[in-house]
Amino acid sequence: MSNRAARGIEEAVERWFASLGWQPFAFQRAVWQAIGDGHSGLLHATTGAGKTYAVWLGALLALADPHGAEPTTKPAPLRVLWITPMRALAADTLRSIQQSLEALAPSVRAWSAAARSGDTSSSERAAQDRRLPTVLVTTPESVSLMLSRPDAKDRLGTLRLVIVDEWHELLGNKRGVQVQLALARLRRWNAALQVWGMSATVGNLEEAMSTLLAGSDGVLVQGEVPKTLVIDSLLPPRADRFPWAGHLGIAMLPQVADEIAASRTALVFTNTRSQAEIWYQALLDARPEWAGQIALHHGSLDRAVREWVELGLKTGSLRAVVCTSSLDLGVDFLPVERVLQIGSPKGVARLLQRAGRSGHAPGRPSRVTLVPTHSIEMVEGAAARAAIAAGHIEERHSPEQPLDVLVQHLVTVALGGGFAPDALYDEVRDTAAYAHLSREHWQWCLDFVSRGGPSLTAYPDYRRALPDDDGLWRVPDARLARRHRSNIGTIVSDASMSVQYLQGAKLGTVEESFIARMKPGDCFLFGGRMLELVRVHEMTALVRRASGRRPVVPRWNGGRMPLSSTLADAVVQQLALADGGRYDSPEMERVRPLLELQQKWSALPTPETLLAETLVTREGWHLFLYPFAGRPVHMGLANLLSWRVAQHAPATFSIAVNDYGFELLSATPVDWPALLPRLLHTSHEGGEGERAAPLREVLASLNATELARRRFREIARISGLVYQGYPGERRSNRQLQASSSLFYEVFRKYDPANRLLTQAEQELLSQELEIGRLHASLRRMAAQRLTLHNLARPTPFAFPLMVELFREKLSNEDVGDRIARMVAQLEKAAGGEPGAAANDPGAVRSNLVFGVEGTGDSQAPAGPERGGRQRRSARQRRAN
Incomplete structure (x- = not known):
């Protein structure tokens, strides 16, 4: 650096590193140099390699006292905005920044750092309202809130650098679009603003950087730091040849407990909060002496509880923490030696991300152990390791033109000093998400925020932004301004209720729909405690401790993550x-009896073949098809095939899906061998018509109106049609649903060209049905060789799909009895016990190690859905 102050800071950084026994990595120096030269960019490196210090110390070296004239006793203005997707990560990042500022004093004593998120206290917010720190660590929602202040330009105009942490986590969703719009606004105020992103797990790096930098040139730095990654599996004594979703689950508890006992500190990841609650309680029941040494962490727990757990992980005072994605990202817990993943990771990137929570420091190995809850998940373990070794990681892409986010942003900017439409149009088009936004769509958004479109013109509440005498669009009503600020954001979930002891101690939050199904006196498991519901008062569930009763486990939305394409392809390989x-691999050797039996009675899927099986039972005529395309795609494919069958002759089907395949069951005969080749190879015209035809058929095969209505609820909330809460008021989930449904019907009847209706349909196709992946699956299936097998009995792959029918029709006890009888009959037909792999006692763990370069709701995950069209529609109505 050229100025004296910067040289002093550089020397202080070198001394600090030396005092810790560290040497800067080449990629860290590359980032420091790039920031010092005024470049923006993206840093991609393995978890725990030192990304935070690469970008943060680069900011200090480049930005501290750049003119050499600022008195060191005067507080420095806001210069660095650090955006992070999670509250826990914000708190952890702030600690790292503050520690380095203390270590580097007095060189940077004029710099201060603070965080602002949903966890920030009112007193802290008030202090920040008076004066912002030099470095502010915050979330996308808090950035938008700051942009909504009338003095936003003055308060944020001193910014020199914006850092977006865990960019891969934001890139593919509406929160990432929210960040893109905020960056466009900040760049408009400061054309020289530098932007840096950090990521550890994304497959399309160039696109990720281009999206972050709005197409501008940038520097892509890849951290070439060798990192030892150990991926192993905790294998059961044998692999059942007729598995069903979740049947292993807690059966693996003794082995998991032994692994935890052999580790200093471990993280036990689950895919749902319900699963986390059950595993935490099960571990305590199995090892009561661990009380106080193990803990639970998920996003619904109270802030104080989460912070206590995070501190325990930091200090190493906790033996293990059962957690969800609340600890997925970037938090630095040095004592954690290993990670256990309960059930399928569902994706390669997610597995890498969670593995990186262990050995979170340069030179330390990261280790993740997969704990299968289903025999076929052992194949996923071997597949994930092979995919990582080959460098295959999922890509993420920005949503295209979500108008609900844009509408919200227009009102935010109208509050933040107002806007001129033409200038803001150019600004918005600088983002990747809205680069192709047409004038027609832009004018529709302006019309929507000024009068609610043609159907809401008579209602003053939807005149949220209007031009003033100077031509600037502003929010004309203080009440509307308060309402908008209290609802900024793109995270939409079921309305939550506080869970609180009668004496007053708050435990956290749970979904309103869960409490609504309970009556006073019912018990449930929450935060590792068995609680009794006493009463509900003003969106608060008042509880007391209970014991000796069978608990109900809270269920949270979003628990069904589909298998990613990358992992699914690796499984087929x-x-x-x-x-x-x-x-x-040890996993494949352990599951060998299952696969050999599948091969004997039918066949195994391969990339070149499409496996289909038919079976006649007392329930009817079954078709099993195994595209290995993930649950949402299989639901679309199942409905599409059943709809195509119905075009030839009337038919009614029950449907079951999982991540590997789907089943169609008809009570009347279906000649699948004759029909199936025609159904899979239905020809379409070329070009866009090839893509549009199956799209129209999928919509025709589904209750598309009801599904779009459900998707519209989220859009209505983000766009400001309905509000989750007003200042001093909370609306119930039932009220929100009723309001959004009313708007949906009004728009369909009086404003059918409403762009939000179109968006609801597009999001239904792209997100819930994954129409792009469905179309690719159809093309792949048409090119594969169909192998159709008429079965005498269910195969190992077919059995999990059949089990779901029993789950719907029978009580829990009858389900267990029926499954046990079926398994006994099938095992007898297969020749008794599953073979040699079952002979060795206890669990066996694979232990494959390889170097990875820096570049490089229930007991178990919920099972497949099943139900005919009418039953499925009813179930969707109940779920909504």
Whole structure:
């Protein structure tokens, strides 16, 4: 650096690193140099390699006292905005920044740092309203709130650098679009603003950087720091040849407890909060002496509880923490030696992210152990390891033109000093999400915020932004301004209720729909405690401790993550190897009896073949098809095929899906061998018509209106049509649903060209049905060789799909009895016990180690859905 102050800081950084026994990595120096030269960019490096210090110390070196004239005793203005997707990560990042500022004093004593998020106290917010710190660590929602202040330009105009942490986590969703719009506004105020992103797990790096930098040139730095990654599996004594979703689950508890006992500190990841509650309680029941040494962490727990757990992980005072994605990202817990993943990770990037929570420091190995809850998940373990070794990681892409986010942003900017439409149009088009936004769509958004469109013109509440005498669009009503600020954001979920002891101690939040199903005296498990509901008062569930009763576990939305394309393809590759007699990993060797029986009675799927099976039972005529495309795609494919069958002759089907395949069951005969080749190879015209035809058929096969109505609820909330809460008031989930449904019907009847209706349909297709992936699956299936097998009995792959029918029709006890009888009959037909792999006692763990370069709601996950069209529609109405 050229100025004296910067040289002094650089020397202080070198001394601090030396005092810790550290040497800066080459990629860290590259980032420091790039920031010092005024470049923006993206840093991609493995978790725990030192990304935070690379970007943060680069900011200090480049920005501290850049003119050499600022008195060191005067507080420095806001210069660095650090955007992070999670509150826990914000708190952890702030601690790292403050520690480095203290270590580097007095060189940077004029700098201060603070955080602003949903966890920030009112007193802290008030202090920040008076004066912002030099470095502010915050969330996308808090950035938008700051942009909504009338003095936003003055308060944020001193910014020199914006850092977006865990960019891969934001890139593919509406929160990432919210960040893009905020960055466009900040760049408009300061054309020289530098922007840096950080990521550890994204497959399309160039696109990720281009999206962050709005197409501007940037520097892509890849952290070439060798990192040892150990991915192993905790295998059961044998692999059942007829598995069903979740049947292992807690059966693996003794082995998991032994692994925790052998580790200093461990994180036990689950895919749902319900699953986390159950595993935490089960571990305590199995090892009561661990009380106080193990803890629970998920986003619904109170802030104080979460902070206590995070501090325990920091200090190493906790033996293990059962957690969800609330601890997925970037938090630095040095004592954590290993991670256990309960059930399928569902994606390669997610597995890498969670593995990186252990050995979170340069030179320390990261280790993740997969704990299957389903026999076939053992194949996923081998597949995930192979995909990581090959460098195959999921790509993420920005949503295109979500108008609900844009409408919200227009009102935010109208509050933040107002806007001129033409200038803001150019600003918005600088983002990747809205680069192709047409004038027609822009004018529709302006019309929507000024009068609610043609159907809401008579209602003053929807005149949220209007031009003043100077031509600037502003919010004309203080009440509307308060309402908008209290509802800024794109995170939409079921309305939550506080869970609180009668004596007053708050435990956290739970979904309103869960409490609504309970009556006083009912018990449930929450925060590792068995609680009795006493009464509900003003969106608060008042509880007391209970014991000796069977608990109900809270269920949270969003628990069904589909298998990613990358991991699904890797699974099929493993099956293809098994088809050729190759079982190259402990996981594949353990599941070999299941796969060999599948091969004997039917066949194994491969990339070149599409496996179909037919079976006649007392329930009817079954078709099993295994595209390995993930749950949402299979639901669309199942409905599409059943709809195509119905075009030839009337038919009614029950449907079951999982991540591997789907089942169609008809009570009347269906000649699947004759029909299936025609159904899969239905020809379409070329070009866009090839894509549009199955799209129209999928919409025709589903209750598309009801599904779009459900999607519209989220859009109505984000766009400001309905509000989750007013100042001093909370609206119930039932009220929100009724309001959004009313708007949906009004728009369909009086404003059918409403763009939000179109968006609801597009999001239904792209997100819930994954129409792009569905179309790719159809094309792949048409190119594959169909292998159709008429079965005498269910195969290992078919059995999990059949189990779901029993779950709907029978009580829990009858389900267990029925499954046990079926398994006994099938095992007898298969020749008794599953073979040699079951002979060794206890669990066996694979232990494969390889180097990875820096570049490089229930007991178990919920099972498949099943139900005919009428039953499925009813279930969707109940779920909504």
